[in-house]
Amino acid sequence: MSQVDASLSLANPSPRHLNTPQKVFLGFVGVGVTMIFLALFGGAAGREALFMWTIIGSFAIGGIGYAWSIYKDEAAGIKNNWTWFFSESNRGTLGWILGVAFTAFYIALYWFPAWLGLNPGQANTGLIAVFDPLSMMLSGNPASQWFVYGTFYTLAILVMGIKFIWKYRHSAYHVLRTVSIMFFQTAFAFLIPEFMARLNHNPEVQATGASIPYYDLKNMWPLNYYNFDDYRVNSMIDPELNSLTGNLGFIMLIIGVASVFVISPILTYFFGKRWYCSWVCGCGGLAETAGDSFRHLSDKSVKAWKVERWLIHSVLVAVMVMTIAVVYNYLFKQGQNFWINHEVFSMGVAALMIGLTVLIWIRPKLFGTVSQDIKIIASGLMVAIAGFTMFSWLTGAERVFFMEPYALKKNYGFFIGAMFSGVIGVGFYPLMGSRVWCRFGCPMAAILGLQQRFFSRFRITTNGGQCISCGNCSTYCEMGIDVRAYAQRGQNIVRASCVGCGVCAAVCPRGVLSLENGPNTGNSRMEESRY
Amino acid sequence: MHVVIIGNGIAGVSVARNVRKISDHSITMISSESDFHWSRTALMYIYMGHMTFENTQPYEKHFWKKNRINLVRKYVTRIDAENKTIHFSDGDAMPYDKLVLATGSQSNKFGWPGQDLAGVQGMVSYNDLQSMEEYSHDLKHAVVVGGGLIGIEMAEMFHSRHIPVTFLVREDSFWNGVMPPEESNMINREIRMTHGIDLRLKTELREILPDEHGRVRAIITNEGEEIPCQFVGLTAGVHPNVDLAESAGIEKHRGFLIDKYLETSVKDIYAVGDCAQLRHPADGRRPIEAVWYTGKHMGPVLAQTLVGNQTEYIQKTWFNSAKFINLEYQVYGDVANKVRDGERHLYWEHPTEHKSVRIVYNAATGIVQGFNLMGIRYRSDVCLHWIENQTLVEEVLQNLGPANFDPEFFKTYEHELVRLYNEQNGANLKLKRRKSLRNVFAILNS
Numbered sequence: 022m023s024q025v026d027a028s029l030s031l032a033n034p035s036p037r038h039l040n041t042p043q044k045v046f047l048g049f050v051g052v053g054v055t056m057i058f059l060a061l062f063g064g065a066a067g068r069e070a071l072f073m074w075t076i077i078g079s080f081a082i083g084g085i086g087y088a089w090s091i092y093k094d095e096a097a098g099i100k101n102n103w104t105w106f107f108s109e110s111n112r113g114t115l116g117w118i119l120g121v122a123f124t125a126f127y128i129a130l131y132w133f134p135a136w137l138g139l140n141p142g143q144a145n146t147g148l149i150a151v152f153d154p155l156s157m158m159l160s161g162n163p164a165s166q167w168f169v170y171g172t173f174y175t176l177a178i179l180v181m182g183i184k185f186i187w188k189y190r191h192s193a194y195h196v197l198r199t200v201s202i203m204f205f206q207t208a209f210a211f212l213i214p215e216f217m218a219r220l221n222h223n224p225e226v227q228a229t230g231a232s233i234p235y236y237d238l239k240n241m242w243p244l245n246y247y248n249f250d251d252y253r254v255n256s257m258i259d260p261e262l263n264s265l266t267g268n269l270g271f272i273m274l275i276i277g278v279a280s281v282f283v284i285s286p287i288l289t290y291f292f293g294k295r296w297y298c299s300w301v302c303g304c305g306g307l308a309e310t311a312g313d314s315f316r317h318l319s320d321k322s323v324k325a326w327k328v329e330r331w332l333i334h335s336v337l338v339a340v341m342v343m344t345i346a347v348v349y350n351y352l353f354k355q356g357q358n359f360w361i362n363h364e365v366f367s368m369g370v371a372a373l374m375i376g377l378t379v380l381i382w383i384r385p386k387l388f389g390t391v392s393q394d395i396k397i398i399a400s401g402l403m404v405a406i407a408g409f410t411m412f413s414w415l416t417g418a419e420r421v422f423f424m425e426p427y428a429l430k431k432n433y434g435f436f437i438g439a440m441f442s443g444v445i446g447v448g449f450y451p452l453m454g455s456r457v458w459c460r461f462g463c464p465m466a467a468i469l470g471l472q473q474r475f476f477s478r479f480r481i482t483t484n485g486g487q488c489i490s491c492g493n494c495s496t497y498c499e500m501g502i503d504v505r506a507y508a509q510r511g512q513n514i515v516r517a518s519c520v521g522c523g524v525c526a527a528v529c530p531r532g533v534l535s536l537e538n539g540p541n542t543g544n545s546r547m548e549e550s551r552y
Numbered sequence: 553m554h555v556v557i558i559g560n561g562i563a564g565v566s567v568a569r570n571v572r573k574i575s576d577h578s579i580t581m582i583s584s585e586s587d588f589h590w591s592r593t594a595l596m597y598i599y600m601g602h603m604t605f606e607n608t609q610p611y612e613k614h615f616w617k618k619n620r621i622n623l624v625r626k627y628v629t630r631i632d633a634e635n636k637t638i639h640f641s642d643g644d645a646m647p648y649d650k651l652v653l654a655t656g657s658q659s660n661k662f663g664w665p666g667q668d669l670a671g672v673q674g675m676v677s678y679n680d681l682q683s684m685e686e687y688s689h690d691l692k693h694a695v696v697v698g699g700g701l702i703g704i705e706m707a708e709m710f711h712s713r714h715i716p717v718t719f720l721v722r723e724d725s726f727w728n729g730v731m732p733p734e735e736s737n738m739i740n741r742e743i744r745m746t747h748g749i750d751l752r753l754k755t756e757l758r759e760i761l762p763d764e765h766g767r768v769r770a771i772i773t774n775e776g777e778e779i780p781c782q783f784v785g786l787t788a789g790v791h792p793n794v795d796l797a798e799s800a801g802i803e804k805h806r807g808f809l810i811d812k813y814l815e816t817s818v819k820d821i822y823a824v825g826d827c828a829q830l831r832h833p834a835d836g837r838r839p840i841e842a843v844w845y846t847g848k849h850m851g852p853v854l855a856q857t858l859v860g861n862q863t864e865y866i867q868k869t870w871f872n873s874a875k876f877i878n879l880e881y882q883v884y885g886d887v888a889n890k891v892r893d894g895e896r897h898l899y900w901e902h903p904t905e906h907k908s909v910r911i912v913y914n915a916a917t918g919i920v921q922g923f924n925l926m927g928i929r930y931r932s933d934v935c936l937h938w939i940e941n942q943t944l945v946e947e948v949l950q951n952l953g954p955a956n957f958d959p960e961f962f963k964t965y966e967h968e969l970v971r972l973y974n975e976q977n978g979a980n981l982k983l984k985r986r987k988s989l990r991n992v993f994a995i996l997n998s
Binding site: 038094096097098099101102103104105106107191192193197215301317322323475482484485487488489491492493495496506507523526527528530531532535536537538539540550551552 | 562588591593594595597600601602603604607609610612616688712714745746747761820844845848867869873874875877878880882929931932933936957958960961962963988989990993
């Protein structure tokens with residue numbers, strides 16, 4: 022009985038037996054996958070609509086049917102039997118195959134869309150052509166690789182969302198938040214931007230020379246790092262376009278700024294970052310639904326937590342630097358066209374950075390458990406950003422940080438936007454768990470996390486001394502939080518990374534955990550129970 | 553000062569951690585079972601595939617080094633109390649200044665014919681789990697004997713592997729020695745709606761029959777029925793592991809007998825957790841409380857004594873919890889399996905679902921004694937606060953909202969309890985406080 026055994030399950034104790042309905046529904050999924058491969062190699066030419074609906078239909082029927090066939094005879098309750106036995110969910114052969122397949126898909130999507138059938142300046146072929154009919158129907162444009170991706174993404178959230186609801190049907194919290202995720206993905210991320218794009222076909226809109234940007238309204242900066250790029254801002258503030266569309270562009274711009282500076286701090290104060298990360302966000306949405314089978318694969322070690330903090334906050338710094346550079350440069354080129362010019366902007370940035378730095382040092386209680394080193398590093402960075410910005414303004418420089426803003430942006434887009442959030446973020450689901458991006462990379466999660474940690478009413482309450490240290494909560498935490506470490510000493514859990522999915526509270530066999538919002542903020546949320 | 557702890561379960565670890573917190577004593581923790589502390593309560597989840605063995609270990613490997621808790625993987629055969637030395641099965645020995653016995657429990661066997669056959673075992677240790685795993689490979693039918701918490705866990709484990717189980721329970725309703733009839737009956741129903749578990753109440757094991765290889769092939773019940781099976785789980789309770797008592801000359805009864813400072817009859821030898829038996833338990837409490845929380849509570853108390861600050865162990869207000877298949881159970885305070893003289897029970901049960909709340913209070917004074925919950929979670933701090941502050945049932949009922957600990961958006965039933973109480977007592981109480989954290993703090997600070 023050696024401790025080295027990864028688990029008792031090494032020699033898969035009882036191989037999986039699929040019953041007939043399960044085989045049939047998995048067969049449907051197989052049909053969908055086969056059709057995708059056929060389409061990739063040109064097999065769909067001339068039969069695009071047939072292929073499209075067959076692919077969508079077979080994934081929908083297969084996925085929902087499979088969920089039905091595995092859960093229909095099971096009483097409502099936690100369904101984690103065999104999780105560590107199945108090859109796809111224990112980093113076994115199937116897991117690796119899935120990981121490689123997802124990764125390959127993302128590589129093609131980001132860097133080799135031609136493989137998928139995108140032909141710049143010419144009609145689509147291959148897989149992308151298959152989705153032309155749907156794209157024409159929604160926006161009136163032929164499909165792009167992003168449209169194909171969006172369609173699959175939405176389909177995955179809807180189908181796997183239904184599976185998730187079935188799995189957690191005993192919990193109203195999970196049912197509601199999954200419905201919310203499915204709604205925001207379908208309406209905000211998928212349909213509304215397509216419908217808005219349709220408006221661009223209007224001859225009057227075309228006459229303005231501007232076009233309404235593709236805008237998923239819930240996808241806020243800095244997750245949406247390109248939100249304040251020149252071309253988007255220009256089209257949002259185009260006077261002719263705005264007068265035609267009832268100031269749609271201005272509204273978009275205001276929502277864009279307000280969501281990060283006003284709406285999200287208020288909601289995060291009251292409910293924690295979960296209102297976004299596991300109720301609204303698309304990345305979170307995919308992780309919660311399609312990624313649910315992999316949530317236990319996240320690394321729970323203290324070491325991983327350390328890596329996480331360095332990595333995610335570095336991305337946050339990078340996105341801030343990049344955005345400041347882009348916006349400053351844009352405003353500089355605009356001269357005195359708007360009341361917000363590069364001078365006002367520089368002062369605003371400096372005021373925000375200096376203000377936060379002062380807050381760190383005059384309200385040490387608020388940041389009680391943060392080490393002195395981290396405070397110094399954070400203050401240093403913020404003062405540096407403020408300094409650079411002010412320096413550029415005062416010396417009349419065109420750029421901040423002495424760098425070409427679009428070179429910065431290009432690098433960020435490549436390394437963070439594509440490689441981290443897509444290829445690693447989703448491609449590595451079956452290897453590192455479903456929230457790799459949300460945990461290690463997302464700058465939005467970083468901002469919301471800082472708010473949640475220091476200034477929010479949210480916490481996971483531990484129910485007195487009832488914890489039996491079994492480890493289900495930690496195992497099923499997709500963010501890799503060692504929930505048990507807190508629960509077993511009767512302490513509430515307040516962690517920047519917690520997305521409030523609520524699965525720890527659901528899998529706890531003794532009813533020890535509960536997600537709650539209450540009067541205390543800051544560290545007082547973490548007092549140990551006296552029982 | 554060298555503190556040696558035998559056993560790395562929750563009781564032993566709790567002592568080790570707390571000694572380290574308040575002293576620089578050198579600490580050695582010995583186990584023959586596993587290299588590292590793991591959560592015994594999670595045994596079933598390993599078998600069911602919810603967790604790996606590593607997942608059940610609450611502390612990472614570096615924790616032990618960092619906290620200078622020396623881990624030894626050996627089997628202790630003998631204690632030489634005179635020379636303050638323990639002896640291992642490999643011939644080695646180790647001196648100690650203070651010795652803590654945290655040796656836990658083992659499964660009861662009641663002298664059934666065939667109880668030592670291959671494929672017949674209990675479920676307490678990691679070893680038990682591994683052998684259960686081995687026997688599961690060609691298992692067509694299992695029998696579980698004994699209607700307690702481990703029995704139902706074992707039945708659920710086999711159920712998860714699609715192995716049919718016959719579950720023999722001596723009592724006429726599951727766990728009715730602890731649970732009041734209504735709750736006990738609810739568990740019967742929960743088991744019976746689980747396809748593949750055949751619950752046989754009022755049925756006992758008479759004999760276990762071997763095949764030609766010395767493995768179990770069938771059992772015979774007290775009614776003479778022969779049930780073919782290739783595995784028999786013996787889960788009719790546990791008893792303390794007291795094998796070491798004799799060599800050390802420690803006085804024992806069922807467990808190592810300990811005084812209020814958790815010390816055994818031999819100086820500088822202490823016992824904690826499942827293996828310890830209090831000479832003078834508190835009123836209405838058992839001398840051996842073989843649950844997780846006992847081990848966890850004794851640790852910090854004994855640690856004080858071990859560093860020279862003699863501290864009495866006082867049994868905390870009772871609480872416990874369990875999960876029967878999908879049905880969660882929590883108890884706070886004193887809830888017996890029947891309405892005893894001088895007490896009254898307010899019992900509400902959901903008409904269709906498996907949910908119930910029972911509030912026990914003194915008939916004469918109205919002081920609340922305990923809460924028994926099925927399928928509904930209540931808040932530990934609030935329930936214990938009410939019990940320890942001798943709160944009156946009518947005050948509890950009017951403030952019952954914040955006692956609820958179910959997740960957000962779950963339906964709450966506290967108004968039903970108030971309505972029921974009004975109906976039964978001709979009262980006119982109103983639920984004044986709703987479920988909210990603000991109201992919880994208001995109660996706890998009152």
